[in-house]
Amino acid sequence: MKVARxxxxxxxxxxxxxxAFPMVVVFAVSFSSANYLTFPPPALGLKWYRxxxxxxxxxxxxxxxxxxxxxxxxxxxxxxTLAALGIARLPRALKVLVSGLILSPxxxxxxxxxxxxxxxxxxxxxVGQPIALVLAHTCLAVPFVVTSVTATLAGIDPRLEQAALSxxxxxxxxxxxxxxxxxxxxxxxxxxxxxxxxxxxLIVALFLSGQGAVTLPRRMWEDLRYAIDPTIAAVSxxxxxxxxxxxxxxxxxxxxxxxxxxxxxxx
Amino acid sequence: xxxxxxxxxxxxxxxTAPAFAVTSRQVVPLLLVAPLVLYMVVLYALPxxxxxxxxxxxxxxxxxxxxxxxxxxxxxxxxxxxxxxxxIVTLGTLVLGYPVALALVRAKRLAPxxxxxxLLPFWTSVLVRSYAWMVLLxxxxxxxxxxxxxxxxxxxxxxLNTPLAVQIGMIHILLPYMILPVxxxxxxxxxxxxxxxxxxxxxxxxxxxxxTLPLSIPGVAAGALLVFVLSLxxxxxxxxxxxxxxxxxSMLIANQVDQLNWAxxxxxxxVLLVTALIIIALCRRLPGIGNAFKMSAR
Numbered sequence: 001m002k003v004a005r006x007x008x009x010x011x012x013x014x015x016x017x018x019x020a021f022p023m024v025v026v027f028a029v030s031f032s033s034a035n036y037l038t039f040p041p042p043a044l045g046l047k048w049y050r051x052x053x054x055x056x057x058x059x060x061x062x063x064x065x066x067x068x069x070x071x072x073x074x075x076x077x078x079x080x081t082l083a084a085l086g087i088a089r090l091p092r093a094l095k096v097l098v099s100g101l102i103l104s105p106x107x108x109x110x111x112x113x114x115x116x117x118x119x120x121x122x123x124x125x126x127v128g129q130p131i132a133l134v135l136a137h138t139c140l141a142v143p144f145v146v147t148s149v150t151a152t153l154a155g156i157d158p159r160l161e162q163a164a165l166s167x168x169x170x171x172x173x174x175x176x177x178x179x180x181x182x183x184x185x186x187x188x189x190x191x192x193x194x195x196x197x198x199x200x201x202l203i204v205a206l207f208l209s210g211q212g213a214v215t216l217p218r219r220m221w222e223d224l225r226y227a228i229d230p231t232i233a234a235v236s237x238x239x240x241x242x243x244x245x246x247x248x249x250x251x252x253x254x255x256x257x258x259x260x261x262x263x264x265x266x267x
Numbered sequence: 268x269x270x271x272x273x274x275x276x277x278x279x280x281x282x283t284a285p286a287f288a289v290t291s292r293q294v295v296p297l298l299l300v301a302p303l304v305l306y307m308v309v310l311y312a313l314p315x316x317x318x319x320x321x322x323x324x325x326x327x328x329x330x331x332x333x334x335x336x337x338x339x340x341x342x343x344x345x346x347x348x349x350x351x352x353x354x355i356v357t358l359g360t361l362v363l364g365y366p367v368a369l370a371l372v373r374a375k376r377l378a379p380x381x382x383x384x385x386l387l388p389f390w391t392s393v394l395v396r397s398y399a400w401m402v403l404l405x406x407x408x409x410x411x412x413x414x415x416x417x418x419x420x421x422x423x424x425x426x427l428n429t430p431l432a433v434q435i436g437m438i439h440i441l442l443p444y445m446i447l448p449v450x451x452x453x454x455x456x457x458x459x460x461x462x463x464x465x466x467x468x469x470x471x472x473x474x475x476x477x478x479t480l481p482l483s484i485p486g487v488a489a490g491a492l493l494v495f496v497l498s499l500x501x502x503x504x505x506x507x508x509x510x511x512x513x514x515x516x517s518m519l520i521a522n523q524v525d526q527l528n529w530a531x532x533x534x535x536x537x538v539l540l541v542t543a544l545i546i547i548a549l550c551r552r553l554p555g556i557g558n559a560f561k562m563s564a565r
Contacts, residue, residue, distance in 0.1 A: 012370040019442060022396060022400060022439065101304065105311065109536075111500060135310050200392035203502055203503065206521070207521075233398075
């Protein structure tokens with residue numbers, strides 16, 4: 001009986017190790033003192049973090065990635081939230097059509113999107129301009145905002161809006177005082193996912209970055225092709241930490257959204 | 268054009284209100300959706316469509332490029348390599364993902380920890396995760412060093428730049444896409460069914476095979492569909508972990524664009540897109556697939 005329980009448990013443990021171990025290795029290598037990739041590291045140090053923070057070649061792409069991602073968050077959150085509010089009220093046939101268009105970047109292979117926008121943008125001299133990355137990344141990020149806000153909207157009790165309207169609130173007032181506060185967690189989660197989508201994006205950047213708009217993933221890609229030194233491990237660790245912080249925030253926001261939902265259900 | 272603008276006379280005048288009266292209830296949703304729809308059409312749908320059109324209008328309307336494709340051995344090798352990798356990766360994620368999904372649903376105290384281990388890599392960039400496998404599988408990587416130290420081998424194995432490395436990396440990256448839909452399906456199974464089977468004297472393994480497993484098939488189908496379709500488009504991982512011969516459709520497309528061979532790249536993109544859409548359309552008929560696309564919201 002004991003073997004029957006221990007065997008599946010250790011199998012699951014090994015698979016989880018398979019999932020987690022590569023990240024642990026990147027983490028460990030980033031604190032290595034060695035000049036080449038080796039694991040376990042001979043000694044620990046912050047050499048590669050110093051290399052990263054001391055190099056314009058790394059910091060400039062980092063700033064660009066942060067700016068592009070921030071612009072993508074603004075654009076995709078506004079467009080996506082408005083669209084999610086509209087989609088919920090569209091007639092069924094139109095709803096299927098519109099959400100099909102908006103959500104399709106999730107299943108269309110990214111390379112197809114990438115060369116499509118590259119083909120169009122190169123005609124207008126946009127390749128190598130940060131704005132091109134913002135415009136293209138927004139297409140990839142907006143489905144996350146729409147799905148997140150739509151899910152939050154579905155959890156709102158419609159009687160709350162009806163009550164506000166019947167008590168004499170204007171449609172505008174109802175939106176800003178009732179609907180918007182209720183869907184805010186969904187909007188913020190969508191915004192975080194949009195940020196991560198743009199910040200990590202490589203394939204579109206390979207085509208649109210040109211010489212003038214090199215993002216962090218693009219810089220890492222180039223570095224991987226020439227010299228593999230542990231600076232990349234340090235950069236990777238920093239992005240993993242950033243992602244973990246953002247995901248933790250998203251999780252807390254979701255929990256808050258669920259609490260509001262239970263409140264609305266009981267009210 | 269002008270007679271289109273005229274109201275079409277209704278043969279049966281049942282309504283007193285004009286047929287074209289639009290209320291704000293109908294207009295407001297359209298106005299809300301309009302900016303994003305316009306954005307997506309201009310900056311996404313039209314660019315992709317006009318790129319794809321180059322496969323049939325260069326020079327002039329022709330199907331010649333597709334005819335050339337039929338006799339192109341590079342294309343067929345790449346397509347079969349892409350499909351083969353997708354099959355292996357789908358099977359691999361299924362074998363490794365099912366037990367984790369089961370543990371995620373059944374574990375009580377450890378469930379949050381398992382979820383973190385599944386979700387954190389999920390949201391880490393594909394580039395970083397592929398890089399991690401380069402560190403592990405390299406000539407002086409951890410696996411080779413460990414094997415050398417234990418004297419199981421006397422020379423480093425060639426692990427990196429092989430099809431195996433690509434498969435391992437892709438399985439690692441796509442595993443959460445299998446675990447989450449399967450766990451979702453398992454969670455929806457009524458626990459009293461398993462208790463009833465046990466109460467009727469069924470041993471646990473039989474309860475699993477005859478009750479739990481069949482009921483979780485919709486989740487398995489959803490996860491497999493998602494993993495298969497996503498594997499078809501992989502570019503970064505095969506480029507980083509594969510050898511010079513492990514080329515996927517996405518890599519071939521990028522390569523042709525670099526050579527400004529737009530008609531060929533457009534043909535390949537159409538094939539890739541249509542293959543993905545056909546698989547999705549076929550699997551839509553299976554039960555429980557609708558949820559797969561909610562899961563693809565990561």
